[in-house]
């Protein structure tokens with residue numbers, strides 16, 4: 001297969017840099033355009049960007065000139081790592097101009113005709129693309145979004161339990177890494193030796209996005225019917241670099257033992273892995289038996305950062321079961337998730 005030519009909107013930011021490092025060596029894609037704000041436009045990428053990924057910036061990317069985030073980029077597909085305030089309008093312009101837009105931003109996640117996608121969870125929701133094009137008069141372009149970074153880890157862990165036992169209620173408390181706030185993010189004097197018990201907009205996203213992801217789609221022209229569950233989320237910023245850890249309690253529709261829940265989690269198979277998507281992890285849910293895992297530093301890179309790690313599955317004396325989930329926020333929860341979405345769309349024939 002000839003690689004798909006891709007551009008990155010917001011290429012100089014935390015997630016933009018992850019896109020560049022993850023796309024390097026991916027046989028399905030070739031980076032042909034980089035775009036960012038007026039501050040960076042016209043500069044070689046290595047001058048516009050403070051590179052913060054541990055592997056070096058790829059040589060062919062260093063000298064690429066950063067362009068404006070507007071139609072005219074030399075590519076077929078764009079990955080968007082723009083702040084939500086700008087993403088809304090720019091992503092619409094790009095899709096209207098015929099680009100496939102794979103977005104990390106929250107702007108269009110809840111639009112009725114836009115798939116909010118995790119390939120292992122709801123691959124059938126890509127059928128909404130047909131409705132989106134018809135409704136908006138686009139013949140080629142479209143927008144597909146990936147969820148908020150904390151939602152991604154949570155929903156991957158909920159999916160096998162939801163399928164096997166249904167879930168009525170979820171209580172989740174997050175311990176989220178500093179990189180989730182972008183670069184430079186939270187000032188050091190606010191983050192070192194501290195926990196900040198508030199992340200703007202995060203709890204609102206966590207109580208609605210899982211219901212769209214786990215919701216049913218009866219026909220391409222239907223909106224997603226939200227999953228019937230109640231979610232309470234408490235989101236905290238902690239002084240880790242990467243990796244969002246979450247403690248979760250669930251009330252199930254049908255009672256299950258710890259062993260049955262672990263069996264459901266361990267038996268879960270990745271649909272995009274079966275389709276041959278290069279970024280898919282198998283197993284995508286890694287269940288750890290040790291009493292003190294997952295831990296952020298030890299486990300966040302499991303499956304090259306694309307797996308979610310579940311541990312401490314045990315009875316909950318208020319709801320039914322409780323456990324811990326860890327996922328890498330800038331890989332699985334952002335750039336890696338969007339790249340896997342694009343791979344699924346290629347495997348399904350939406351991107352050629």
Ligand SMILES: NC(=O)c1ccc[n+]([C@@H]2O[C@H](COP(=O)([O-])OP(=O)(O)OC[C@H]3O[C@@H](n4cnc5c(N)ncnc54)[C@H](OP(=O)(O)O)[C@@H]3O)[C@@H](O)[C@H]2O)c1
Pocket residue numbers: 009010011012013014015016035036037038039040041048069080081082083084086087104105106147148149179180181182183329330333334
């Ligand atoms: N960090 C995470 O873990 C994470 C996870 C999931 C989703 N997300 C989402 O991904 C998006 C990017 O997050 P981030 O953490 O990478 O942010 P970031 O580090 O602040 O990067 C923002 C990027 O957007 C560009 N930009 C800013 N204003 C712009 C404008 N007016 N026009 C065009 N480009 C503009 C910046 O370019 P300049 O360098 O030129 O200013 C930079 O490339 C956000 O929507 C965020 O919510 C982030």
